[in-house]
Amino acid sequence: MLLKGRSAIITGGAGAIGRGTARVFAEHGARLAIFDVNDAALAATQAELGDQHLYMNVDVRDHAACQRAVADVAVKFGGLDILVTMAGTVPPGGIAEITIEGYDAVMDMHMRGTFNICQAAAAVMRAQKRGSIVCMSSIAPERGGGLRGGAHYAAAKGGILGFARALARELGPENIRVNAVCPGPIWTGRQEIGEQNARFAPEIPMRRVGMPEEVGGCFLFLASDLAGFVTGATLDVNGGMHIA
Numbered sequence: 001m002l003l004k005g006r007s008a009i010i011t012g013g014a015g016a017i018g019r020g021t022a023r024v025f026a027e028h029g030a031r032l033a034i035f036d037v038n039d040a041a042l043a044a045t046q047a048e049l050g051d052q053h054l055y056m057n058v059d060v061r062d063h064a065a066c067q068r069a070v071a072d073v074a075v076k077f078g079g080l081d082i083l084v085t086m087a088g089t090v091p092p093g094g095i096a097e098i099t100i101e102g103y104d105a106v107m108d109m110h111m112r113g114t115f116n117i118c119q120a121a122a123a124v125m126r127a128q129k130r131g132s133i134v135c136m137s138s139i140a141p142e143r144g145g146g147l148r149g150g151a152h153y154a155a156a157k158g159g160i161l162g163f164a165r166a167l168a169r170e171l172g173p174e175n176i177r178v179n180a181v182c183p184g185p186i187w188t189g190r191q192e193i194g195e196q197n198a199r200f201a202p203e204i205p206m207r208r209v210g211m212p213e214e215v216g217g218c219f220l221f222l223a224s225d226l227a228g229f230v231t232g233a234t235l236d237v238n239g240g241m242h243i244a
């Protein structure tokens with residue numbers, strides 16, 4: 001019960017890795033606020049995790065909505081201990097195919113979305129003088145793409161890494177830790193796992209893709225007191241696909 005009595009927001013928490021992480025956090029005693037834009041997925045997450053948590057339609061691209069939703073959660077939970085930023089999709093595309101609209105959409109969802117929700121959460125955490133933020137990045141900026149996402153996706157995820165590190169330096173004096181998680185290919189359930197393994201496993205020393213809960217375990221470690229002196233770190237979870 002590493003998160004007993006802790007409150008946590010997970011953006012994109014109704015998605016594949018988001019729900020896997022929510023499951024792990026709930027098992028460890030956290031009270032959760034799941035933010036997502038997919039109402040059907042929110043309802044399915046509620047059916048699985050139960051009514052003791054909050055399930056909210058919040059678009060992380062909307063600055064005012066993030067401010068309102070975080071303030072609302074802080075009132076309902078009496079504060080906010082943990083923020084996990086997970087919202088976002090993985091758009092493909094070569095440099096010739098990426099449109100300006102597609103480029104803006106990726107930057108809005110990943111970079112602006114991460115900024116919006118972190119700014120709102122940091123205000124609450126500053127007032128409490130404690131908190132832990134863990135941002136979802138990816139193996140893409142570390143290894144130079146070449147998996148599912150295009151170069152714009154790798155750029156946005158690299159931007160998130162830089163953002164998380166700078167925030168760690170800025171907020172450390174206020175007892176707020178900020179870290180990032182960089183997964184390699186993870187099973188999302190949208191494809192047969194055998195198909196995904198056939199595509200990616202030959203390049204992965206552990207010869208398989210990861211599972212959402214294995215990423216959730218990394219978020220759990222960084223969010224919990226086990227990582228009490230860890231800030232500005234990047235935690236790779238990739239079966240050895242990229243070894244820094």
Ligand SMILES: NC(=O)c1ccc[n+]([C@@H]2O[C@H](COP(=O)([O-])OP(=O)(O)OC[C@H]3O[C@@H](n4cnc5c(N)ncnc54)[C@H](O)[C@@H]3O)[C@@H](O)[C@H]2O)c1
Nearest residue numbers: 012014015016017036037038059060086087088138185186
């Ligand atoms: N699946 C992988 O192999 C992999 C690897 C590395 C990093 N990631 C990252 O992990 C995160 C989750 O990916 P996933 O594979 O679970 O995808 P997913 O599509 O299953 O989950 C993403 C969730 O984010 C939600 N979302 C999308 N836009 C949103 C917005 N504007 N505001 C709020 N919620 C929004 C979606 O509704 C969805 O539920 C993403 O940031 C992705 O880039 C995934």
